[in-house]
Amino acid sequence: MIRLENLTKLYGSFVAVDDISLHVPRGVLYGCLGPNGAGKTTTLRMIAGILRPSQGRVLLGGDDVHRNPLSAKMRLGFIPDRPFVYDKLTGAEFLRFVAGLYGQEGDVVERRIAELLEVFELTSWQDELVEAYSHGMRQKLIISSALIHRPECIVVDEPMVGLDPKAARLLKDIFRQFVEKGGTVLMSTHTLEVAEAMCDQIAIIQHGKIVAAGTVSDVRRQHKAGDASLEELFLKLTGGAQIRQLAEVLGR
Amino acid sequence: MKQPSLAHVLQPKWRTALQRLREERASGGSGKFIVLALVGGAFWAGVFGVLYRILKSLRGVEELGPLIPGKMLGLILLSFISILVLSNVITALSSFFLAKDLDLLVSAPVDWLRLYLAKLGETLLHSSWMVALMAVPILAAYGVVYKGGILFAPFAVLAIVPMLILPAVLGSALTLILVNVFPARRTRDLLSIIALGAAAGVILLFRMIRPEQLARPEGFRNLLDFVILLRGPTSPFLPSEWASQAIMGYLRNQIDLLPLILLWSTAAAFVALGAVLHRSLYAPGFTKAQEGAERFVRGAFWRWTIGSLLRWLPVAKREFVLKDVKLFFRDTTQWSQLILLAVLVVVYLFNIQALPLRRGEPVGFFYINLVSFLNLGLAGFVLASIAARFIFPAVSLEGRQMWLLRSSPLDLRALLWSKYWVGTVPLLVLGMLLTGLTNALLEVSPFMMILSLATMAGLTLAISALALTFGTLYPQFETENAAQIPTSFGGLVFMMTTIALLAGVLIVLSRAVYTYVQSAWEGRSIGVTPEMMLWFVAAAALCTAATIIPLRLALRKMESFEF
Numbered sequence: 001m002i003r004l005e006n007l008t009k010l011y012g013s014f015v016a017v018d019d020i021s022l023h024v025p026r027g028v029l030y031g032c033l034g035p036n037g038a039g040k041t042t043t044l045r046m047i048a049g050i051l052r053p054s055q056g057r058v059l060l061g062g063d064d065v066h067r068n069p070l071s072a073k074m075r076l077g078f079i080p081d082r083p084f085v086y087d088k089l090t091g092a093e094f095l096r097f098v099a100g101l102y103g104q105e106g107d108v109v110e111r112r113i114a115e116l117l118e119v120f121e122l123t124s125w126q127d128e129l130v131e132a133y134s135h136g137m138r139q140k141l142i143i144s145s146a147l148i149h150r151p152e153c154i155v156v157d158e159p160m161v162g163l164d165p166k167a168a169r170l171l172k173d174i175f176r177q178f179v180e181k182g183g184t185v186l187m188s189t190h191t192l193e194v195a196e197a198m199c200d201q202i203a204i205i206q207h208g209k210i211v212a213a214g215t216v217s218d219v220r221r222q223h224k225a226g227d228a229s230l231e232e233l234f235l236k237l238t239g240g241a242q243i244r245q246l247a248e249v250l251g252r
Numbered sequence: 253m254k255q256p257s258l259a260h261v262l263q264p265k266w267r268t269a270l271q272r273l274r275e276e277r278a279s280g281g282s283g284k285f286i287v288l289a290l291v292g293g294a295f296w297a298g299v300f301g302v303l304y305r306i307l308k309s310l311r312g313v314e315e316l317g318p319l320i321p322g323k324m325l326g327l328i329l330l331s332f333i334s335i336l337v338l339s340n341v342i343t344a345l346s347s348f349f350l351a352k353d354l355d356l357l358v359s360a361p362v363d364w365l366r367l368y369l370a371k372l373g374e375t376l377l378h379s380s381w382m383v384a385l386m387a388v389p390i391l392a393a394y395g396v397v398y399k400g401g402i403l404f405a406p407f408a409v410l411a412i413v414p415m416l417i418l419p420a421v422l423g424s425a426l427t428l429i430l431v432n433v434f435p436a437r438r439t440r441d442l443l444s445i446i447a448l449g450a451a452a453g454v455i456l457l458f459r460m461i462r463p464e465q466l467a468r469p470e471g472f473r474n475l476l477d478f479v480i481l482l483r484g485p486t487s488p489f490l491p492s493e494w495a496s497q498a499i500m501g502y503l504r505n506q507i508d509l510l511p512l513i514l515l516w517s518t519a520a521a522f523v524a525l526g527a528v529l530h531r532s533l534y535a536p537g538f539t540k541a542q543e544g545a546e547r548f549v550r551g552a553f554w555r556w557t558i559g560s561l562l563r564w565l566p567v568a569k570r571e572f573v574l575k576d577v578k579l580f581f582r583d584t585t586q587w588s589q590l591i592l593l594a595v596l597v598v599v600y601l602f603n604i605q606a607l608p609l610r611r612g613e614p615v616g617f618f619y620i621n622l623v624s625f626l627n628l629g630l631a632g633f634v635l636a637s638i639a640a641r642f643i644f645p646a647v648s649l650e651g652r653q654m655w656l657l658r659s660s661p662l663d664l665r666a667l668l669w670s671k672y673w674v675g676t677v678p679l680l681v682l683g684m685l686l687t688g689l690t691n692a693l694l695e696v697s698p699f700m701m702i703l704s705l706a707t708m709a710g711l712t713l714a715i716s717a718l719a720l721t722f723g724t725l726y727p728q729f730e731t732e733n734a735a736q737i738p739t740s741f742g743g744l745v746f747m748m749t750t751i752a753l754l755a756g757v758l759i760v761l762s763r764a765v766y767t768y769v770q771s772a773w774e775g776r777s778i779g780v781t782p783e784m785m786l787w788f789v790a791a792a793a794l795c796t797a798a799t800i801i802p803l804r805l806a807l808r809k810m811e812s813f814e815f
Contacts, residue, residue: 048659051814070661078659084652088582089575100571101660129582145656 001026001153001184006056009042016042018208024186029179031199032188035238039208040188044157048078077146079156083138087131102149116144135162153184196230206238261370284741296389303393322500329492332383340423343379347371349541368530376420398503411498414519418491421526431537441584448588452595572670604690624696625765629754631686632711636750639719643675645737651729664810676716683712710795721802722746724809753798760791
């Protein structure tokens with residue numbers, strides 16, 4: 001469903017994403033892990049068609065995102081890490097606007113808006129301007145907007161940031177059901193427990209390259225990590241084991 | 253605990269400014285700097301030249317000569333102070349209550365006095381730099397005409413600085429009180445309406461008193477009253493008057509230190525009083541500033557009206573237009589500018605009506621056609637200014653939401669199309685109204701009426717395209733305030749290009765209009781000759797090229813945007 005072929009992104013001489021190739025099949029929830037600045041967000045933004053790759057290509061359901069953007073993007077729902085939305089639109093108006101971008105309108109859309117607002121407990125806020133929403137509410141609104149056109153795949157950057165435990169649980173359930181029905185989810189996260197509990201497969205990215213990929217047990221096997229936790233495995237692969245003693249940092 | 257220095261508190265601000273300069277230089281900003289320096293230099297030279305001539309000629313006039321320059325300086329400085337109080341109130345709202353660095357500063361152990369002084373300095377700098385720059389050629393003209401010498405420059409700075417501090421303290425204090433009464437975002441809305449209403453009122457008042465009558469002999473009937481008025485002080489309690497007295501005293505070699513002492517001691521006292529007020533009112537005001545978003549909006553009105561009108565459009569374009577219209581009318585800082593716009597149109601029409609044209613029939617005919625023709629350039633310039641304010645920022649304002657537009661299957665051509673027509677339709681209506689009404693007031697012939705309306709339509713389409721394109725070529729995605737976007741370098745380039753276009757179209761059409769006026773003058777039959785047709789086609793081609801080529805460039809640039 002999502003295929004990355006030799007994807008590279010350069011910012012001047014800095015290599016943000018270095019020759020990444022990846023295939024996320026239909027019906028899989030795939031997690032991208034990596035330390036800050038590893039290139040996860042850049043990769044996801046290239047998949048969403050927001051950034052142009054310096055080399056390589058992104059295919060969504062067989063369509064090249066940059067050569068054939070309209071049909072590729074019809075399949076996609078993108079959820080960014082920072083919830084920037086039009087402050088002077090109401091929640092319902094924003095969802096109607098997004099549906100319009102996907103060429104959808106009428107009663108079907110109205111029913112879908114009501115349904116999504118209900119699920120994310122935003123119904124009582126639907127006629128309020130987004131400027132009055134909290135960070136978490138904005139995030140819920142953006143998640144609703146990514147689902148409004150019934151996408152085939154969802155690309156999501158840090159999905160749990162700002163969500164309360166109830167909404168986080170709801171989102172996990174939504175993603176799980178989505179992939180069970182044949183959808184595809186590619187998400188980046190720092191929360192290793194979330195990745196371990198939710199993802200069918202993972203890729204660990206370090207300095208713009210994939211350093212490990214597969215199921216968690218595959219990765220353990222590849223790196224001879226025995227039955228180490230994902231956290232230990234992550235620290236081993238990304239050099240986090242070298243962090244100084246906490247006590248030294250805290251100075252007590 | 254040792255408190256951080258003021259420079260340290262303001263470090264993020266000045267470091268950001270320095271970094272921006274460095275980035276400009278690295279990205280080949282020297283061309284930009286040269287253009288800005290040239291335009292700024294030309295403006296300075298213009299102001300200096302006009303004032304120099306006035307002051308020089310006044311020096312030769314007995315009785316009034318020595319009085320008027322002082323009065324004039326007092327009035328200029330008074331108008332500066334009024335502008336500064338207003339702009340400080342608005343700037344203080346951002347720097348004291350809405351700025352992004354406040355959460356950090358308020359939560360850090362920085363004492364209230366340091367916070368006050370740092371933010372006061374920031375407010376002063378942001379709201380006064382333009383007035384301070386404007387004062388340079390004015391004071392230079394005084395210095396040169398009165399032979400003030402090199403020491404006049406530091407003396408003038410000594411007199412002007414406290415005059416900038418006073419409105420900054422006053423403006424910040426007013427904002428502090430207002431925020432304690434209304435929430436900050438409501439206060440911003442309220443202030444933008446008050447500020448624009450006041451500006452509109454001043455323009456209207458100034459125009460309606462018909463200052464041009466002073467230039468007529470009958471205006472000098474009460475000369476004696478005038479001289480008596482000039483001899484008295486305007487108001488002994490105004491800081492502008494003190495600054496004016498100090499400067500004029502220096503220039504006449506009668507240095508009086510009292511006005512300077514008054515200025516500096518009042519400024520110091522104001523800062524102290526402002527700090528006391530800040531100490532007791534800032535904390536409750538800052539808390540209140542966190543509230544105040546608007547609640548419960550029903551958007552059905554726009555859906556029924558514009559939505560129904562645009563039913564024929566594809567849904568993506570229709571939703572885009574609807575969204576832009578809603579955002580415009582829900583943002584007070586945006587729609588309130590329409591007040592100023594309406595006043596400018598009234599003043600424009602008033603000016604045309606007040607022109608003394610009909611003194612003799614043949615001359616009248618010539619002048620009417622000339623005015624009607626030149627009016628195209630003037631109206632075009634007005635439209636360009638409006639386009640700079642409303643159409644130029646259109647793409648920049650999408651910056652933060654570009655993730656949505658780029659990740660959705662929205663065709664960028666549809667985005668550009670929506671932005672173009674949302675800006676162009678109102679501009680076209682205004683352009684037609686301005687041209688049609690002024691021509692009706694001038695009672696021009698049907699030939700001139702049709703020519704003007706057709707030209708204005710072509711020019712509006714091109715101006716709109718240029719505004720959108722230059723806004724796309726020089727985007728300001730980080731600026732949240734739409735009013736600041738046109739003051740950028742891109743805005744300047746847009747205005748210069750538009751002026752070149754207006755000049756080009758008028759030059760091309762002038763041949764056709766000349767032939768028409770000549771035929772009418774000589775009493776020959778007036779018809780459209782092949783030569784005239786050629787000029788019309790050339791003007792139309794110019795407008796079409798200035799519409800299509802920029803829009804294509806804008807599309808290409810938009811496709812290369814990365815976020």
